[in-house]
Amino acid sequence: xxxxxxxxxxxxxxxxxxxxxxxxxxxxxxxxxxxxxxxxxxxxxxxxxxxxxxxxxxxxxxxxxxxxxxxxxxxxxxxxxxxxxxxxxxxxxxxxxxxxxxxxxxxxxxxxxxxxxxxxxxxxxxxxxxxxxxxxxxxxxxxxxxxxxxxxxxxxxxxxxxxxxxxxxxxx
Amino acid sequence: xxxxxxxxxxxxxxxxxxxxxxxxxxxxxxxxxxxxxxxxxxxxxxxxxxxxxxxxxxxxxxxxxxxxxxxxxxxxxxxxxxxxxxxxxxxxxxxxxxxxxxxxxx
Numbered sequence: 609x610x611x612x613x614x615x616x617x618x619x620x621x622x623x624x625x626x627x628x629x630x631x632x633x634x635x636x637x638x639x640x641x642x643x644x645x646x647x648x649x650x651x652x653x654x655x656x657x658x659x660x661x662x663x664x665x666x667x668x669x670x671x672x673x674x675x676x677x678x679x680x681x682x683x684x685x686x687x688x689x690x691x692x693x694x695x696x697x698x699x700x701x702x703x704x705x706x707x708x709x710x711x712x713x714x715x716x717x718x719x720x721x722x723x724x725x726x727x728x729x730x731x732x733x734x735x736x737x738x739x740x741x742x743x744x745x746x747x748x749x750x751x752x753x754x755x756x757x758x759x760x761x762x763x764x765x766x767x768x769x770x771x772x773x774x775x776x777x778x779x780x
Numbered sequence: 781x782x783x784x785x786x787x788x789x790x791x792x793x794x795x796x797x798x799x800x801x802x803x804x805x806x807x808x809x810x811x812x813x814x815x816x817x818x819x820x821x822x823x824x825x826x827x828x829x830x831x832x833x834x835x836x837x838x839x840x841x842x843x844x845x846x847x848x849x850x851x852x853x854x855x856x857x858x859x860x861x862x863x864x865x866x867x868x869x870x871x872x873x874x875x876x877x878x879x880x881x882x883x884x885x886x
Contacts, residue, residue: 678821707820
């Protein structure tokens with residue numbers, strides 16, 4: 609069986625785009641089965657077409673059992689909380705892992721909380737850099753890097769909040 | 781009290797007369813709706829988590845320690861919330877019927 613890998617950077621706010629991409633790859637005969645350091649691993653199999661779904665949740669046994677019974681095969685888990693599932697497109701039809709906008713909104717809220725905690729942890733850890741500021745080459749390099757990461761997080765927060773608002777407006 | 785979300789109401793409804801495990805709740809709603817309403821697993825898991833936090837549902841004691849499937853039942857408060865919501869929906873239906881039948885208020 610042929611395995612291929614593809615490099616792709618996908619931020620947490622684009623989980624819907626990512627699962628769409630994995631589903632499209634599956635239709636072309638490339639079945640996602642593993643993720644590692646920005647590489648997506650696919651198995652070549654043209655006889656299958658899956659719908660892929662990604663969830664963010666602190667999971668337990670009951671969680672995986674529930675998804676399994678509902679027809680979703682667990683494929684991969686990243687950072688203990690990002691779970692990739694798939695189901696044969698012809699069996700699952702138009703069912704997805706969430707059936708109302710309120711629960712999709714709740715998932716994006718969990719993501720926002722998760723990244724906020726990491727962000728504040730990182731800011732606290734790097735505060736020493738500014739407090740003991742000395743304009744050495746290393747300090748400037750670190751500051752540039754930290755600033756880039758902070759900007760990336762701000763971008764992520766804005767995008768996540770947009771997602772939350774989008775799904776909030778659908779809850780009535 | 782705020783109206784419950786449709787998914788939350790359906791979970792309380794499924795548990796109104798019997799204790800069930802997670803997938804049993806999905807199946808029951810699916811059967812009674814003639815396959816029209818299928819709660820997705822992610823949605824159900826979220827609702828179960830929330831309802832447990834609010835103490836509206838609880839685990840059936842005998843199953844708690846075992847590695848068996850978790851079985852849920854309504855707490856007393858959960859039963860109360862369900863009845864309240866049921867009455868609200870019923871009232872909405874009555875009002876709807878009255879308006880649609882065009883009954884004039886004296």
